[in-house]
Amino acid sequence: MSLKTIKAMLFDVFGTVVDWRSGVAREAGAFLSRHGRQDIDPLAFADAWRALYVPAMAKVRDGTRPFTPLDRLHRENLEAVLPHFGFDPAALPVSELDDLNLAWHRLDPWPDSISGLSRLKKGLIIAPLSNGNVRLMVDMAKRAGLPWDAILGAEVAQAYKPQPQAYLRTAEILMLKPQEVCMVAAHNNDLAAARACGLQTAFVARVKEHGPGQTTDLTPEQDWDVIAEDFNALAACLEL
Amino acid sequence: MSLKTIKAMLFDVFGTVVDWRSGVAREAGAFLSRHGRQDIDPLAFADAWRALYVPAMAKVRDGTRPFTPLDRLHRENLEAVLPHFGFDPAALPVSELDDLNLAWHRLDPWPDSISGLSRLKKGLIIAPLSNGNVRLMVDMAKRAGLPWDAILGAEVAQAYKPQPQAYLRTAEILMLKPQEVCMVAAHNNDLAAARACGLQTAFVARVKEHGPGQTTDLTPEQDWDVIAEDFNALAACLEL
Missing domain, CATH: 1.10.150.240 (Putative phosphatase; domain 2)
Incomplete structure (x- = not known):
């Protein structure tokens, strides 16, 4: 990789x-x-x-x-x-x-999300691969200012993560090989499913997702292709 | 309407x-x-x-x-x-x-496209409903700066215009009734198909699409819900 x-x-x-x-x-x-x-x-x-x-x-x-x-x-x-x-x-x-x-x-982004996505967008196609449906993702992006290039994900693929079809069909729609696509998630199980499909993987810990007592996904559980502190650090890893 | x-x-x-x-x-x-x-x-x-x-x-x-x-x-x-x-x-x-x-x-927008779309985006969801596939639309948008909220169209609907499914499935994905959606086109036949599905319709003539000798779609052939000179005039019709 x-x-x-x-x-x-x-x-x-x-x-x-x-x-x-x-x-x-x-x-x-x-x-x-x-x-x-x-x-x-x-x-x-x-x-x-x-x-x-x-x-x-x-x-x-x-x-x-x-x-x-x-x-x-x-x-x-x-x-x-x-x-x-x-x-x-x-x-x-x-x-x-x-x-x-x-x-x-009507959810708010983490503080680094918009600046990091904006940097990544300069060199890459960026899109959600969420289990959220298209209208949900569109409303969220318009309200929060998330600069997606496209709205992809479970509804477009007609399969929920972690089903392989959710990852593979999304790569196919983008006319990319799995290894040309990188899944970014704060959840080790999502990345494990993406890796099993041949995608590259980037882990960004979100240790407050479940509040101050969070016990899961505090650290990367595999040698993911990228491990970054936040989306700006992720952009820096790709020299963007 | x-x-x-x-x-x-x-x-x-x-x-x-x-x-x-x-x-x-x-x-x-x-x-x-x-x-x-x-x-x-x-x-x-x-x-x-x-x-x-x-x-x-x-x-x-x-x-x-x-x-x-x-x-x-x-x-x-x-x-x-x-x-x-x-x-x-x-x-x-x-x-x-x-x-x-x-x-x-790698196609260039008409001179009013980006400014008009940017105005319309402030008050509405804007998306392509093209027969072009998702990757084609993404590449075009990134190169040209088209500010879409989502990439919809034939590939997502799995049906080519003017099949009714292309219009109806796209409205369904947006969780909107057909009459809450307006199809914008320079082609009377596209609008006729959209109207037959219950969508609202906006005609913007592009009299140079086929070059100086163009003979088709020079004028609206039905009483479309909106007839506008360009995308900025379209935005003005919606007070955007």
Whole structure:
């Protein structure tokens, strides 16, 4: 592997580019306040909602459910998580649930994300390879100013990471060999799946993704092709 | 129909956003010169190559051929058109043909395209809805500075315009109703197909697309929802 062969960088988004936990907690906090439930920790609400993310995708991955965009899975998960906090989703206005579901569209980038992506964009194609659907990624990018060259990912590939098809189909759409593509993620399992498909790999630790008590993905667990402190350091590794 | 409901504008690209004829002729001219064939008009070469575009897509549209990205169709058409100008494609280096095929990735925008798109982007989602494949659109956008929010179109929808699926699937990916989407094109037939799917329509005449002798698409042939002189006038119609 050589960094000189990289023509595109594909990014995990939730946790790697944006801080989903604070963003979802911000919107959940407003919702909880409106309903007089300031006793509930919005971060706990965000964590509980996010915890249903992987199980919800499992049925799509194992083929028991056709490909379903993440926005719909998030919406179903919202209805599933609300009762744990004492809410009956059927008693809430649909429009309020729909809006709360868009919390995932309104997440803030980590401080280095935009400057680093802007540098990388000068020499490479940059695109999300997220499990988030296209509209979610478009709304997020427009609000936050993420300078993507294209919106790729699970919905375009019609497969959720870590299925090989998510990585391989995305490289194919870009008309690149797997080794010409570098997956960037804060998650070792995402990079392991990308490496198994022949992609190059870059690890950027996001040690606050899950809050101050985070225990996972604090360090690289394999000899990834690039290990960088943040997106600007990543750009510097590629002399961009 | 009301312009106030529009949330996304989708653009035809070849002819509407970029000047394919001059761009292809520029690259064909360099190729012809290298081979001592300055006697051939590069514009005639561009026109002949482009003339095979619609027939090549017909087999995909009628289902006799699986979806095939436009880059591959362009490449096949190049090999088909070269003999008409006295070239044996089998006698030319593959790398030279591959590079000439990328002429379609290196087209220049019309003078108003970038400024108009930048204005429209402030209030709407903007994306290509071209028959060009994703990589072609990405390369073109990076070179020319086209500020797309996403790269959509035939390859993502897996259907070539004017098939209804090309328009409807693109709206679906954007999670918008057809009437919330406006198709922008310099071609009346593209707009007619979009309107039949329920999209709003905007006509921007490009009377030099086919050169000084152009006879088609000089004027709007239906009462399109918007008729604008250029992309800046289009932005002004939407108060952007």
